[in-house]
Amino acid sequence: MLKKIGYFVIALLLLLGVVSYVYIQNNKPDYKGTVSMNTLDKAVSIYFDDYGIPHIFADNEADAYRALGYVHAQDRLWQMELIRRVAAGRLAEIFGSELVKTDKLFRGLGIDAAADRTIQGLDTNSPHFLLAKAYLDGINHFIDEGKTPIEFKLLGIDKEHYSLKDIYNVYGYMSFSFAQAHKTDPFLTDLKDFLGNQYLLDLDIDISPRTTLIRNSRGMKRMAGNIGTEVSKLMEGLPVPPFIGSNSWVVGPQRTENNKVIFANDPHIGFSQPSVWYQAHLITPEHEMYGFNLALSPFPLLGHNYDYAYGLTMLENDDIDFYAETDDQKYAIRQEIIKVKNEEDIQFEVKTGIHGPLMNDLIETIDGADKIAMDWIYTKFDNEMLQASYAISHSGSLQEFKDGVSKIVAPGLNIMYGDARGNIAWFAAAKLYERAEGVHSKFILDGANGVDDQVSYIDFEDNPHAINPSWHYVYSANNQPEEVNGKLYPGYYLPQDRAKRIVNLIESSDKLSANDVASMIIDVESSVTPELVKIILNNVSTVNLNKNEKEALKILKDWKGDYISDLSAPTIYFKFVYLFFKNTFEDEMGDELFEQFLETHLYKRQIAKQIKLNKSVWWDDVNTKEIKELKDEIITRSFHQTITALESQFGNDPDDWKWSDALSVSHKHAFDKNGMLRGFFNVGPFSTNGGIEVINNQLFKLNPTGNYNVKAGPSTRRIIDFSDVENARAILPTGQSGNVFSKHYKDQADRYLKGEFVKMMMNKDEIKASEDVLVLLPMNDSIE
Template sequence: MKVFKKGLLFLIGFVLLIVTALWYYTVSLQPQYSGEISIENTIEDVTIHYDTIGVPHINAQNQKDAYVALGYVHAQDRLWQMELIRRIAAGRLSEMFGKELIATDKLFSGLGIEERSAITIQNSDTNAASYKMAMAYLDGINQYIENGKTPLEFTLLGLEKEKYALKDIYNVFGYMAFSFAVAHKTDPLLNEIKEKLGTAYLNELTATEHQNLTLIKNEKNPEITAAFSKAMHHLMDVLPISPFIGSNSWVLGADKTKNGKVIFANDPHIGYSQPSVWYQAHIKTPDYEMYGFHLALIPFPLLGHNKEYAYGITMLENDDIDFYVEENNPINENEYRFKEEYFAYSFVEKHLKVKGEKDSIYTIKVSKHGPLMNGIIEPLATKKPIAMQWIYTKLENQILDVAYTMSHAKSLSAFKEGASRLHAPGLNMMYGDAKNNIAWLASGKLYTHERPLYTKTFLEGASGKDEIAEYLDFEENPQAINPKSNYVYSANNQPDSIRKMRYPGYYLSEDRAKRIVDLVAPKNDWTVPEVAEMLLDVTSPSAPEVIEDLLKMLEVSLLSPSEKTAVYYLENWKGNFDKKEVAPVVYNRWIYEFQKNTFADEMGKGFYQFVNTPLVEKVLPVQAKRQKSVWWDNILTKDKVETKQEIVRNSFKKAFVFLENQLGANVADWKWERVISVEHKHPLGESAILRKYFNVGPFVTSGGDQVINNQIYNIDSTGYYKVSAGPSARRIVDFSDVDNSLAIIPTGQSGRVFSPHYKDQAQKYLNGEFVPMKLNQAAILKSKNTLVLKAKK
């Protein structure tokens, strides 16, 4: 008995020892939110108050000290995220994850981002404030690497920490610019349709770009001073970091609000991931203050506000990538023709380190237009040399100065001057201030070609007739300043005409834009709670119209009772994607079958890329109205010509049978919440063992594709809608009560899995709640956690 008791006590002690060791280990991996840390290269101590959601409020005596502190605290919460994102443009993901990422590394390392970063750094003005503050921020990150706790992900992957340099910041900007672009996913597909099916098929798709438009109106008034398709899809899909996708923003002028001051709203749409894409930080010095949302490795926030102004971004969706078909010299494939001469390709050799494998070595050919995609993306649909010309790598890069100026502007004029220097990616800069100025500025270097062109198919490289003729002056860019409507907005939709033309781009369908205008325009007494409710709106204005057009083709009297029930739900639907609604389930499956039966016979495997491009969302409402179309006939049935009615009827029947098998015989039980879910994925969460620790979710959510609360998912054969992207931050700044402005992000501030702020906002986000963005110094000083970075004397 004594032996048994001793053995039991030993076992209990051993278990307690293991539990204590695990507890200590998890505590040791948490960021330090209080106490003191010695830090170098600061003049004075920096005091950081962490609020209840882990946002650092940095109080410093000068901006340089503040940016050293920002780099340090940003790294201690997000070093793993920084490491991921800095590796993308450099083609270094396969070092971490193995040969599965070689293709993605080849693509990004071949785009010329690193080469452009090197040129930009070589030409940098080292006396510029933007340069000095960026270097201070990097110093803070590198001090954390030297002295701080190593994130668990580094340990699990056996990854050594490396210090950061200015090129890493520029490489992140390059990745951001490319992920904002759409041409690489759309142009190869459209070109293939043109070449293989002919212009009749192409024209029906592209004609939709000029229909069902809610245009952002241009209007400039004075400032108020008061004093390749499938491969590209796959390569982007496997990225272990968030791609940039879309966004909403609207700024309500003083005459549109109950309190007579500007209300600013913004929710950029970005791929969901863990950690969330934005890191919040509030900096306050005697001469500067900004509450900002930062990307990993970017010192200056792309979203921000203080007591004087607020700003944010959405994607402009302009076309800043052109693909050129080059013509090789028939006797020397290392030369290409341009006009009447042959020029030598330049060659760039790349070495990719691959975890557990030999290095992957490849060579990129580069013409005057840019790198050849052949060999970078395999396989291409053509053997012709295809060069990619991208404005980001073609023109001078001032993007660091742009970000600095946005976050340090003293007036709308100064903010606009900063916006004018952006070359790529194209962004809608949204602005509102305490003086009641509001503005929308389409920023990015726009250009015209030497002749009228449809630039979403491949251009001629050899003739010299398809070259850029002129870059537009920024004053010609679409923009609205203090318009008579008393509001500005952007939902990635088509801007109004410039130079008597609508500037070409990959603008999204009008759904979100139309809904914003429908809600904002008639009302002149907006309050913050009402704006918050609008950010959560889940109603599509176009879905009921599509249903109405499709239902005209159904002979409802011939349907079964259960099928009639499904029709009843569709007929009475307002287009809202709420959790308990049945109609969204029927609608999504029906349009999937409708699009498949319309386009898949001609497109083949390309259909599965087409059905999840922004273009298809513009095509759908137009195609649903068409009675005559070259796409109706199924080219695989040689003995008959199908009609629209047959396509619609067969699509409905297939959708209904599928849903019966998927969700049961009772149509009333086909609730949206049964098929839609969201999970915020961490790269290590791909392992089944680690998923529950690193991933956040899955959760049932509400919302749909192209509603204001935009939940972006693929429509595919599965019948389940796994949300991959959506509002990456919801923000509301009210200049009648700026100290109590509101925000929410999808999971939490910290990327450290054992931090209390790893996922503490997740449920609030799902519930449509907000948390305050604190600016009031008295409230900030009440924070329970205070960290002091002690300057070494």
């Protein structure tokens, strides 16, 4: 009997194995074979390389873009579905009521209406329109004829065709996810109301006596409610990643080993699975481009060919302002309906005035606070991102490229350029503006005085830029651009740390090679931390130190500021920074504002500034009324608390306080919250090198636990050496495909963590040696 049961179990397991194998084979992407497509003019051959990257050979551009749409959908249809639903406010349809708040916010922002307005004005005979439609044809053909991703089946949702509006909604989401104003402006307004100007001076916030703010006379009621906190929570809960920061540098031929331009770029974006970029190489008789596309973006925002390369970082300019409105403000009112999975529809009103939508209607937690409207550059002007992305990916000269860049209004971007002729350039691409003297846009402005909303827009020629500068390199690390015409343009810029390190590494070498740049792009040494550690050590009282405290001081003293996984110093340092900030700011700010502070770029700028300050109103702990603390007392207290916390977390040996045990990274799928599916779809967790504001930027939130989960980092690393374009290199954090059954779902993850690269293949003969070839045929055609 037992033997029969054993045979039955074995047979059952074999059957399950066979069924699983057949299911996987039937649901993974097709990298070989033929597909008929009714919109094609001629056959298209797609060669997939060893990492699943399609190299598309077509006789004309329209067919190339139809093929791109098809393979992009084959690998990333689920990602496309998510990102189009975000800006349109349609997540609750598939995920249920917990996404209603998110839908409500995005419905109210006006992205959808801005897309409608833009599409109505498009030239339907223009190449960008025709190729975008061809790309959509390819996507929609896959929807009609291709395999349904498993995510659709698990959620029980139907596939729907895509349209131009979906493309524009992606641009809208990208633009909003860049924004820092919603985290910063309400926070600074409340801080000023509660504490006064004196406390803001040490935060590097310029306070002008002309700044018009409605003074709070109602105790501790927050003027803006919880805009920053609530929007941060909603963005954190999104199933698609936000855009964060980035590095890029382009080195002129005068500074390179082979006397040709070397281009480097690593945009910092929230980690997710799949990762944000989709690689594709298009080759036609008229055009060639190896590009990195966003989901539903036909034209790559990062790209190169034999002639030129381009990429981006986030400019971090200020393109969102908040206004306090009066009760007599008039609004246009529209009704919105949110469909909710397994529940009744939700109806609500959106009120839009001269300064944009009323946020009180969109964020429940500020209902009843002052009326706050959001004024956003993105929805005020025609969106030409489709034209811009087409132009920069089809440029025949630096001037044509610049003309394309000039079309970008929002989001604000640093666009980087280098070419085979030796040209290098950086452009601040955004609709920049100037306000009336004394009006400070990092606070909530007065919507009624007629002064705070006066702006004059800057001509693109006056935007910060550098073209073939005398120092022979350009760079961007989200830091403040220098003055133009005697003015600094306001923004939410990041500190100098990464920019300083990039400049130091470039200038420390007479001639850089591509390998030197490859080492730079994974560099984890801080340009400022060693100096800050010296100040900390000089201010820690050495009286009554215990053994572990003495050992920790020695570890910090010997540390050169490199965030390497097997070191203890980074663990000590970041724990100290959190407690140092907590002891410095939380007593005045309170718990909620302190947590909001840690969500802004302000805190990153403040680390070096506050440690260097000898006099600061923030040093005194208001909870100890009989004592007035000084800098050394706050530092000493924070250091003692750091060691006690690390002993509790990691044990009594400081050598065991490894950074690898404190810092981890996971690439989370939209199903991460489902415990049964998490392990199947997520990639990771992994330990990693890097940390906040080093070139290998691994972004996490400081917190009391001492466990740091990396939220964002390099979304790709790219290096193009124009002396050897066919060996240009790149890497993705996980893999090319978003299909969990694909062999390319996570086949780059290991190499990414090790700082390795994958060749971006350009040699036609090498590409055509691949055995993975998918041929797309016009209907009724056949291969001879």
